[in-house]
Amino acid sequence: MTAGRFAKRPRVSRLPPLPDPLPPDVEDLFAARLKTMGRILNLHHVLAHAPKLSKASAAMAYALRYETSTPRIDIELAIVRAGMRANGRYEVQQHKPMLLAEGFGVRKLNALANWRSSKLFDAKERAILAYTDQMSNKGNVSDRTFRDLERHFDARQIVELTCAIATYYGISLLMNAVKIKLEKKK
Secondary structure (H helix, E strand, C coil), X not given: CCCXXXXXXXXXXXXXXXXXXXXHHHHHHHHHHHHHHCCCCHHHHHHCCCHHHHHHHHHHHHXXXXXXXXXXXXXXXXXXXXXXXXXXXXXXXXXXXXXXXXXXXXXXXXXXXXXXXXXXXXXXXXXXHHHHHHHCCCCCCCHHHHHHHHCCCCHHHHHHHHHHHHHXXXXXXXHHHHCCCCCCCC
């Protein structure tokens, strides 16, 4: 891998650009991102300032997407709603297409901000959305909301959904704090 292969990039957040040439561990991270995703996002440039955390974050994201017993559509619904609750414009922009790719309808996506008053969502989706909304209120989940979630998910799946919500709510806050720039839509 040639030094500086990934470094030439305009500022993508409040943080300074990565050094040029990149440290070898960051080169390796970016090479792995290219291999798995085919691109390097602004988020990757930000997280690369802490390469070990970036690697751990990538492992969590991969596990949440591909290694859960919870259907991917349910994970993505929780992620998008958590991003919305945290005003995570970047995260929502990145995950809306993933949710749609899982078969979630455009009408539902457009109604997501007002899901409580919409008739488009089934009981399982409502359980996910209520849990996400309450979780993103300092983790204050009512017993009723938790029981509703248990009607649709086992303990493992509840932990998977909870990790997805916590992870993406938190990463949205990180992105807001460093003012990460939105990716240009293709």
